[in-house]
Amino acid sequence: MFFGVRWKMGLLIGAILAGMLCLYGVIQLAGIDQHFNLQQAQRTQEYDRQWHRFIEQRIWRYQRYLSQQFTLPIWQQALENADTLILEKNIGKLQEIALILDPWRAVTIFDAQGKMQFHSGDETPDAWLINQALVSSTAHWYSHCDQECWLWIAIPVLDERRTVLSIAVDMSSLITEFAALSQADAMLVSVHASSASLVPKATLTSNDVNILSWPTPVRLFSANDSLHGLVERIAFSYPFENLANGVRYADENGRLFWVKTFPFSAILSDQNSQQMLYLDDITDEYQQQVILAGNYLRYGLAIWAVLFPLILLLLWQPVKNLHKLNDAMRRARSESSEQLRQRILELQSPGKWIDETQQLLPGVLMLIDQRIFVQRLLQQRTELLEKRRADLEKERDFVTTLLDTAHAIILLQSSRGKIELINRYGTKLVGKNSLQLVHTSFTSLLPYCEELPDIRYQLDALSKGMRDDFTHEYEFKRFDGKRIYMAWFHARLPSKDDYGYQILSIALDVSQRKHAEEYLGWLAAHDVLTGLVNRRHFADELDKILKSSLRYHQSGAVLCFDLDQFKDVNDTSGHGVGDNLLKSVARVLRKQARDTDIVARLGGDEFAMILPQADELESAETAERLCRALNKVQVGGGKSLHYVSASIGVAIFPRQGKTVAELLMNADMAMSQAKEAGRNGWKLFADDDQTRTSVNERVYWNEMVKRTLDDDSFEMYYQPIKNLRTQTISHYEALLRIFDDQHKILSSQKFILSAEASGTIQELDMRIIARVFRHKAHLESCGIVTQLAVNLSGLSFKNIYLVEHIESLYQRYQIDRSSIIFEITETAAVSDAKGTQETMGIIKKSGYRFSLDDFGVGFSSLYYLKKFPFDYVKIDGSFVRNLTEDLDDQVLVKALVEVAKSFGQFTIAEYVETSECCELLKTLNVDYAQGYFIGRPVPAEEIWPQLQLNIDAAKTG
Numbered sequence: 001m002f003f004g005v006r007w008k009m010g011l012l013i014g015a016i017l018a019g020m021l022c023l024y025g026v027i028q029l030a031g032i033d034q035h036f037n038l039q040q041a042q043r044t045q046e047y048d049r050q051w052h053r054f055i056e057q058r059i060w061r062y063q064r065y066l067s068q069q070f071t072l073p074i075w076q077q078a079l080e081n082a083d084t085l086i087l088e089k090n091i092g093k094l095q096e097i098a099l100i101l102d103p104w105r106a107v108t109i110f111d112a113q114g115k116m117q118f119h120s121g122d123e124t125p126d127a128w129l130i131n132q133a134l135v136s137s138t139a140h141w142y143s144h145c146d147q148e149c150w151l152w153i154a155i156p157v158l159d160e161r162r163t164v165l166s167i168a169v170d171m172s173s174l175i176t177e178f179a180a181l182s183q184a185d186a187m188l189v190s191v192h193a194s195s196a197s198l199v200p201k202a203t204l205t206s207n208d209v210n211i212l213s214w215p216t217p218v219r220l221f222s223a224n225d226s227l228h229g230l231v232e233r234i235a236f237s238y239p240f241e242n243l244a245n246g247v248r249y250a251d252e253n254g255r256l257f258w259v260k261t262f263p264f265s266a267i268l269s270d271q272n273s274q275q276m277l278y279l280d281d282i283t284d285e286y287q288q289q290v291i292l293a294g295n296y297l298r299y300g301l302a303i304w305a306v307l308f309p310l311i312l313l314l315l316w317q318p319v320k321n322l323h324k325l326n327d328a329m330r331r332a333r334s335e336s337s338e339q340l341r342q343r344i345l346e347l348q349s350p351g352k353w354i355d356e357t358q359q360l361l362p363g364v365l366m367l368i369d370q371r372i373f374v375q376r377l378l379q380q381r382t383e384l385l386e387k388r389r390a391d392l393e394k395e396r397d398f399v400t401t402l403l404d405t406a407h408a409i410i411l412l413q414s415s416r417g418k419i420e421l422i423n424r425y426g427t428k429l430v431g432k433n434s435l436q437l438v439h440t441s442f443t444s445l446l447p448y449c450e451e452l453p454d455i456r457y458q459l460d461a462l463s464k465g466m467r468d469d470f471t472h473e474y475e476f477k478r479f480d481g482k483r484i485y486m487a488w489f490h491a492r493l494p495s496k497d498d499y500g501y502q503i504l505s506i507a508l509d510v511s512q513r514k515h516a517e518e519y520l521g522w523l524a525a526h527d528v529l530t531g532l533v534n535r536r537h538f539a540d541e542l543d544k545i546l547k548s549s550l551r552y553h554q555s556g557a558v559l560c561f562d563l564d565q566f567k568d569v570n571d572t573s574g575h576g577v578g579d580n581l582l583k584s585v586a587r588v589l590r591k592q593a594r595d596t597d598i599v600a601r602l603g604g605d606e607f608a609m610i611l612p613q614a615d616e617l618e619s620a621e622t623a624e625r626l627c628r629a630l631n632k633v634q635v636g637g638g639k640s641l642h643y644v645s646a647s648i649g650v651a652i653f654p655r656q657g658k659t660v661a662e663l664l665m666n667a668d669m670a671m672s673q674a675k676e677a678g679r680n681g682w683k684l685f686a687d688d689d690q691t692r693t694s695v696n697e698r699v700y701w702n703e704m705v706k707r708t709l710d711d712d713s714f715e716m717y718y719q720p721i722k723n724l725r726t727q728t729i730s731h732y733e734a735l736l737r738i739f740d741d742q743h744k745i746l747s748s749q750k751f752i753l754s755a756e757a758s759g760t761i762q763e764l765d766m767r768i769i770a771r772v773f774r775h776k777a778h779l780e781s782c783g784i785v786t787q788l789a790v791n792l793s794g795l796s797f798k799n800i801y802l803v804e805h806i807e808s809l810y811q812r813y814q815i816d817r818s819s820i821i822f823e824i825t826e827t828a829a830v831s832d833a834k835g836t837q838e839t840m841g842i843i844k845k846s847g848y849r850f851s852l853d854d855f856g857v858g859f860s861s862l863y864y865l866k867k868f869p870f871d872y873v874k875i876d877g878s879f880v881r882n883l884t885e886d887l888d889d890q891v892l893v894k895a896l897v898e899v900a901k902s903f904g905q906f907t908i909a910e911y912v913e914t915s916e917c918c919e920l921l922k923t924l925n926v927d928y929a930q931g932y933f934i935g936r937p938v939p940a941e942e943i944w945p946q947l948q949l950n951i952d953a954a955k956t957g
Contacts, residue, residue, distance in 0.1 A: 013311050021300040029293045036282075036289050040258040041246050044278045047184045048262040051276055054178050055151070058102070058169075059139045063155045066165055069094065070157040079109070079117065079163060087118045105150055106168035110134075114164075125166040129154045133164050143171060143264055143274045145190035149221045171221060185279040187222030187231075189261060191240070214240045220277070227279060234259055243277065256283045409486070409507035412493075413442050415463040415500030417456075426507075431479020442505065447477050462492050463500035473510065485514040513902050516895040523856065527601040528888065529579055530586035538600035538608055543660050545598075545612050550654050554612075557619035557652050559626070560667040561589075561607035564645045564679040573640045575882075581635045585644060588629050592622075607646075608667070616652055616684070623648045623682035631680070645680035647671050656685050661757075701754035704738065704746070709763060714738050716771050717937035718788070721908060721930045724922045731787030731821065733930065734772045735937045756795060765796040766805050775940055775947065776820065777813035782946045789821040789851060797824075797836045803843060810846075817847030821872065825853045837868055844869040851908070856896055866903055873900040875926070877911030884916045894924050901925070 069075060069090075078086040087109065095104050106121025114130050123144075132140040133154035141153045149171035157163045171188055179186055214235050220228060234249050238259075246260040258280040263273075403410050409426035411419055419437050427434055430445060443456055451474065458470045469491045476486040486507040493502040525537040533541070542558065549556055563585065570578040582605065589599045589607060598610040609626075611619055626648065633644040649671025657663030666685045674683035708714050718732040738746050755761040772790045779786060796802055810817065822843065824836075840850060851872035852865070856879055865873075875896055879889045893909070900907050909921050912931030921929055941948040 013308065017304050017308060021297075021304055024296070024300055032289045032293055036286065037246070037248075039285075040248075040280065040282060041260065044246065044258065044260040044280060045262075047182060047186065047278045047280075048276060050182050050184075051178055051186065054181065055141065055174070058174070059141060059153055059155070062153065062167070063139050065097075066094070066155055067157055070163060070165075079111075082117060084118060088120065091118070091120055102169040102173045104167050105148075105170055106166075108166040110164040110166065112162040117163075121168060123150070123168060125152045125154060125168070130164055130166065134162070137162075143188070145171070145188065145219065145221065145274055148172075149188050149190065149274070175222060185222075185227055185281075187220050187227065187277050187279075188264065189275045189277045190219040190221065191273050191275065230257070230279065231277070248282070254283070255281060256286050258282045407509070409505070411442070411505050413459075413463075413490075413503040413505055415497055415502060417442050417459060417463070420502070429476070429478050445476070446474055447483075449475070459490060459503065462490055462503055465492065465501055468492055473514070476507070484509055484511040486510065510902075513898060516899050519895065520856070520899065523892070528892070530582055530601050532586050532590075532607070533598065533600040535600065535602045538598065538602065538610070539660050539664075541598050542610055542663065545610060546653055546658070546660065546663065549612075550658065555615055555652060555655070557611040557614045557616075557622075557650055558657075558663050558667045559609040559611065559619070559623060559682075560602075560649045560651075560664070560671045561585075561609070561626075561646045562671050562675065563605040563607075564647060564675070566605035569635075569642050573636055573642065577636050577640070577642065581633070581642060581644065584633045584635060585630060585646075588633055589626070592626055592629050608664075619650050619652060620682070620684060623650050623684075627680065627682060647674040647679050648682035649674055649685065650682060651685040701750055702758055704751060705755045705758060705760055705764070708738055708751075709760060709767070712767065714767070714771075716768070716775065716940065718940055718943055719930060719937040720935040720943075721789070721928050722934045724918070724926060724929055729786075729935075730928055731789055731819075732943070733789040733823070733937075734768070734775075734791070736768060736791075737937075752793070756793060761793045761795050762799040762802075765792055766799075766802070769806065770809055772820070773809045773813050773815060776815045778947050779944060780815055782944070784944060784946075785819075787819040787821060789823050791823045791853065794824065794836070797839045802839065806843060806848075807846070818849060821849045821851050823851040823853045823874070833867075840869055855900075856892065865899070865905075870903075870905055872906045872908055872928075874908045874910055874930075877931075880909045880911045880917065880921075880931075881913075884914065884920055890920070890924065893921075893926070897925050 074086070075090060078090060091107050095107070106123050108116060108124060109118040110130050111117055112134065114134060126142065129140055129142060129152055133156050137156050139153060139155045141151060144150050144152060150168040151171050151174060152166065152168050154164055154166045157165055175186060175188060218240055220231060222228070230251065233251065237249060238247050243259055243261040246258065249257045249259055251257070259277070261275045261277045264276045403423040406423065407425055409429060410423040411426055412421040414420050418439050419442055422434055422437050427437065430437060443452065446452060446455070455472060455474070461467050462470050469489065471487070471489050473485060473487050476484050478484060487510045488505060488507045490503050490505045493504055495502050525533055527534050545556060548554070566578065566581070569581055582601070585607065586601065589609065593599050593609060596612050600608045602608050611622060614622070627646065630644045630646050634641055636642045649667045649669065651657055651663050651667035651670060653663050657666050670683045670685035674681050677683060715737045717735045717737045719735060720729045721731050721733060722728070723730040736748050736752070738748065738751050740746055752761065755764050769790060772788050776788050844850065849871040850869060851874060852868070852870045853874045854876045855873045856876045875893060879892050883889050883893065897907050906927040908928040908930055909926045910930050912918055912921065912929040912933050914933055918929055918933060
């Protein structure tokens with residue numbers, strides 16, 4: 001059945017009007033009822049105030065009358081003498097007069113100290129009442145109900161003695177008088193504490209009654225006995241406690257009463273309490289309120305009867321138009337757009353009175369045109385949103401998986417340092433779940449140490465936006481009690497709350513690196529085999545002691561040891577026995593040395609000792625004692641038993657040397673003299689005993705350096721360096737080669753040492769750099785892509801023209817800067833750390849790269865490895881030469897590789913001479929290898945034949 005819109009709207013509007021009318025009637029009725037209840041509550045409250053004023057007025061009358069009486073001489077004399085007979089006579093007269101107001105049941109007189117002077121009656125007042133009257137000097141009262149209800153009044157008499165008169169008045173007379181004055185039905189209610197205290201019916205007075213319908217025993221005292229039955233019926237309907245809020249009660253005669261109780265007594269008894277109960281007949285008032293509510297409802301119905309047809313008439317034509325428009329829209333699926341447009345145009349009215357239904361037609365036409373467009377756009381947007389949702393789900397799953405699988409603690413701190421999020425790895429290390437860690441302090445995860453307050457300060461500065469990030473390393477205690485080292489990185493996030501910025505904290509376990517650093521720090525200053533200090537540390541300590549001796553004019557000695565025929569021990573019994581021999585020698589030297597002496601192994605079978613504050617005699621005695629002690633050392637067994645002897649050279653400082661190099665050279669020269677003298681002895685350095693051979697050798701090398709530089713007669717050989725991962729040659733190291741007159745290769749090491757001693761090493765390094773740059777330029781012109789590494793002396797970094805020289809060579813040859821690698825040894829790097837670092841930084845910015853040579857034997861701290869901009873780290877050959885047989889060397893190489901990797905540097909192993917060693921290095925994650933197994937140093941023309949043709953063509957041109 002079709003049900004039109006006009007009827008729906010009409011019924012809807014009618015229902016709305018009817019509903020509003022009903023709601024209005026209900027609200028009005030509720031408001032009238034609430035207002036009526038409020039009026040009744042206020043009326044009964046006014047009754048209660050009238051009752052209290054009635055009692056206070058009665059007390060005031062008593063006080064005024066008694067104050068006048070007690071000022072009379074007859075009362076003052078009787079009170080002063082405590083004459084009971086006169087007091088009783090006077091009290092009797094007062095009672096006769098008081099009968100005009102109320103009959104007295106008991107009279108008591110108290111003095112200023114609360115002591116009873118006179119009493120008449122069966123009951124006495126409560127001590128609280130008398131104390132209140134004495135303290136405040138005003139009248140006080142309370143009611144007491146048992147078999148009867150009494151009103152106890154304590155009146156301070158205004159005389160010099162501060163007398164208090166207490167009287168007990170029958171409440172029934174007061175209630176009767178109040179009911180007559182106020183026209184209110186009032187009664188006194190006594191609520192008993194227990195049923196045991198309920199007085200039997202036979203003991204009730206004529207104006208009280210028990211209400212047994214309430215569970216709590218209640219007694220009424222009233223002036224109107226006819227109300228007792230009404231109260232009994234009220235008790236069946238309402239608990240006594242509800243009367244305190246006021247209730248309405250309708251009796252069987254159709255009368256309506258308002259019932260309410262108020263506390264009455266000023267003091268509560270242990271047995272019962274008193275309340276005033278007021279009954280008010282509200283039948284007529286309530287009927288008037290009901291009539292008023294009915295009038296409201298009738299007025300509303302009249303308004304509804306007028307408005308509903310009027311509204312229906314106004315909506316008839318617009319709804320009719322909507323009906324036509326709806327019929328046209330229903331044909332939209334079967335008709336074309338033009339037919340639908342024509343049908344809608346026909347609906348337009350030519351009249352002047354146009355309403356919203358006519359204004360709707362242009363919008364309908366526009367919607368028809370946009371319908372197809374919107375459908376297509378909606379489909380595209382839906383597909384796009386679906387794809388975006390899938391992408392977001394993938395990103396969410398990826399981030400969650402990344403956080404939970406990462407072997408790092410990842411947590412989010414609030415600006416107040418509370419943990420808001422922590423990944424699975426973090427909860428695993430701490431030993432608590434995420435719910436237990438959330439909202440706890442981040443610093444509570446860190447054990448306390450001296451650095452913790454500073455970390456808290458830095459994190460607070462981070463949360464306040466005073467810095468962007470903060471890193472530190474800190475010891476961390478796992479749930480199992482094991483302590484590990486964690487590297488923490490804290491970054492400030494863009495999100496901000498009321499207190500500051502959130503902090504993202506990431507921690508990595510760097511325990512292995514920390515232990516490796518500690519071990520390498522020890523390794524940098526000590527010899528691994530013997531545990532003695534190494535050459536570099538020995539030189540540093542000698543330099544300090546030497547400077548102190550020069551400042552304070554003290555003497556000391558340096559002893560250089562060389563074990564006799566030590567090579568024979570290795571050749572006959574193997575390196576294991578040789579190592580045991582070196583350890584035994586180290587133990588003997590440590591045992592014989594004083595606490596202030598420093599013992600070192602300089603390398604191989606060479607040892608040295610510093611004797612601070614020792615003169616020539618003490619040095620000689622020490623040398624002799626050491627020779628005898630070393631003679632007692634023996635290793636091996638059977639036919640392979642070896643004894644130890646040593647040649648010792650002694651140099652006294654500062655007389656025989658004011659620099660470390662000079663002092664060691666003189667001690668070494670004295671040691672050579674001891675060897676020549678027959679070994680197993682010691683020799684004190686003497687200037688007149690220097691051999692002509694050593695002098696001639698020094699002169700020879702100085703002349704060789706000068707001639708080489710003058711003739712530019714040195715050559716560069718190149719040794720390949722192999723990439724162990726790709727198995728291809730990565731780059732070549734340029735090595736200096738010099739020749740004698742017969743074109744035999746001489747010692748490059750002695751040549752470089754002589755150049756350093758003579759101060760010409762800076763000029764030599766500049767010549768070598770120029771030669772390598774020229775070779776690199778010719779290689780690039782031939783289309784050969786390779787990298788070349790060139791060694792630099794530490795003294796060259798003190799050359800103020802080094803950077804300028806390198807830049808001028810680049811301007812001349814225009815080579816690829818990143819293909820040149822400058823190599824520097826550890827000792828050279830730390831000799832002038834600050835200056836070397838600055839020079840390296842300038843060169844590094846130009847695009848060149850650096851390599852650290854001989855890493856692991858003389859570096860005192862990994863601090864420099866972090867600060868210097870090295871790209872490659874060359875592991876010293878002493879760790880590689882016996883790598884396949886020595887497990888300790890394998891551990892050291894692995895540690896060196898891990899340290900270099902942590903700083904983003906590549907590792908190169910030197911002295912690789914076997915395929916087994918090469919494969920082992922690959923398993924230890926070493927990046928490159930160099931040695932005779934990879935290739936020997938050869939002239940450049942043997943590696944790149946086209947280089948010679950290019951150079952010859954350049955000379956011819």
